[in-house]
Amino acid sequence: MERILGDHRAEVVIAGAGPAGMSTALFLAKKGIGSTIIEKETFPREKICGDGLSGWVITMLRRINPDLVTKLQELPCQLPSYGVRFFAPNMKAVPLPYRNAKYPDDPPGHIIRRIDFDNLLMEEVLREPLIKVIQGVTIAKLEYGTNDIILTDTSGNFRISAAICVMASGASGKITGSIDPVKRDYKHQATGIRQYFEGVTGVHEGNFVDFYFLDEFLPGYLWVFPQPDGTANVGAGIRTDILKKRKLTLKQVMEQALIQNAHLAERFKNARPLSGIAAWNLPLGSKKIKLSGNRLLLTGDAGSLIDPFTGEGVGNAMWSGFAAAEHIEKAMKAGRFDASFNKQYDRFVYKKLWKELRNSTWIQKLINYPKLFNWVMNKVTANPDLQQSLIRMIDDLDERKKLTKISFYLRLLSRK
Numbered sequence: 001m002e003r004i005l006g007d008h009r010a011e012v013v014i015a016g017a018g019p020a021g022m023s024t025a026l027f028l029a030k031k032g033i034g035s036t037i038i039e040k041e042t043f044p045r046e047k048i049c050g051d052g053l054s055g056w057v058i059t060m061l062r063r064i065n066p067d068l069v070t071k072l073q074e075l076p077c078q079l080p081s082y083g084v085r086f087f088a089p090n091m092k093a094v095p096l097p098y099r100n101a102k103y104p105d106d107p108p109g110h111i112i113r114r115i116d117f118d119n120l121l122m123e124e125v126l127r128e129p130l131i132k133v134i135q136g137v138t139i140a141k142l143e144y145g146t147n148d149i150i151l152t153d154t155s156g157n158f159r160i161s162a163a164i165c166v167m168a169s170g171a172s173g174k175i176t177g178s179i180d181p182v183k184r185d186y187k188h189q190a191t192g193i194r195q196y197f198e199g200v201t202g203v204h205e206g207n208f209v210d211f212y213f214l215d216e217f218l219p220g221y222l223w224v225f226p227q228p229d230g231t232a233n234v235g236a237g238i239r240t241d242i243l244k245k246r247k248l249t250l251k252q253v254m255e256q257a258l259i260q261n262a263h264l265a266e267r268f269k270n271a272r273p274l275s276g277i278a279a280w281n282l283p284l285g286s287k288k289i290k291l292s293g294n295r296l297l298l299t300g301d302a303g304s305l306i307d308p309f310t311g312e313g314v315g316n317a318m319w320s321g322f323a324a325a326e327h328i329e330k331a332m333k334a335g336r337f338d339a340s341f342n343k344q345y346d347r348f349v350y351k352k353l354w355k356e357l358r359n360s361t362w363i364q365k366l367i368n369y370p371k372l373f374n375w376v377m378n379k380v381t382a383n384p385d386l387q388q389s390l391i392r393m394i395d396d397l398d399e400r401k402k403l404t405k406i407s408f409y410l411r412l413l414s415r416k
């Protein structure tokens, strides 16, 4: 770890050491390609998040190094999680256990503060001789040299050039010369807040992550994700355009819900906040954007790849790091880093992720119609077969697609 002023050179430069940037570097290293990560903070560092890691994240960890999964499982600061609970506006719960056919002995999901999870990845990065990490440097600008791309920091005294840059700087989007993922299109962005509590009761025995859909806050939702030692990550999120239109204050929405909603008030009657409320943006993958340019690839939140329904972004961030490494290997072999060649990266990413992102966008839109959503949730809470069908939908895309079909709702009509 070092912070150096002056001019630097890298094979590949990566802006940002979140899951996207660190996965890119680790997947490149597996191919024998060196990289330099520039990170504005100094690790271990906080990241505002729900702290829920799905099976998709575990799959990516396993791909990087199966030992990472064991290390994660052994961390005392993580909690294994076995499913999701959706609470309908009438507070009926729909528990949906994750299916875990491939590794039945391993917990399918985990909840862990991002400061700890990202540090686990950073430790792996620092063990890798092909990766250099420069911390405490904020990239402000991208520009082009004759045969390279040059990144400059806010002071103008640090410059690094490389054949190609991977933008992995998350949702902050303030780097001149880069592509703004959502261009202030608030329909494709959500705003979220989170706060840590202790003393929250009513946690599911399988440490399920809880999503609360409250009539007055639809299509947004509150979450309560249990953590070790009886603590919990509690938050609220909603599409930013709706937040602005309704002039909502998320802090107020959450505080009122924890007092006024009888079910939540019971769960929080002995709870105490352990932190202040922190807010951050979620660039949603509800529309395709340009993911590359000349000598430039966008990954993770910088590429607007968050699931529009669940708000999950860590898994896609890590997978896009894998995709970036695959593309960079090809680009190096071909000696091509131009915008036209890099379009292959966009196609590769959307070929893998678009089906799921589109289905989730559809579910996000369904929640926009409270009456329809309430009706579906009432049907599901009353019918175990439908619950099984939803369980399959969690990890089976073709099953999930059924939610986008009129025939699904016609079948619901015929059920008691």
Ligand SMILES: Cc1cc2nc3c(=O)[nH]c(=O)nc-3n(C[C@H](O)[C@H](O)[C@H](O)COP(=O)(O)OP(=O)(O)OC[C@H]3O[C@@H](n4cnc5c(N)ncnc54)[C@H](O)[C@@H]3O)c2cc1C
Binding pocket: 015, 016, 017, 018, 019, 020, 021, 038, 039, 040, 041, 047, 048, 049, 050, 051, 052, 053, 054, 137, 138, 139, 140, 168, 169, 170, 171, 172, 175, 191, 192, 193, 194, 235, 237, 279, 280, 281, 282, 299, 300, 301, 302, 306, 311, 312, 313, 314, 315, 317
């Ligand atoms: C309230 C909230 C709740 C969420 N809950 C979940 C959840 O439970 N599960 C889930 O999977 N996802 C969740 N997400 C989404 C998830 O946090 C992101 O999708 C994920 O962190 C994206 O990873 P990333 O590497 O792209 O970006 P980040 O994790 O944001 O990492 C970006 C890195 O770049 C650095 N950086 C930024 N700007 C610069 C710069 N100019 N120069 C150098 N470095 C820079 C940052 O310091 C940071 O280290 C949530 C998000 C929010 C806001």
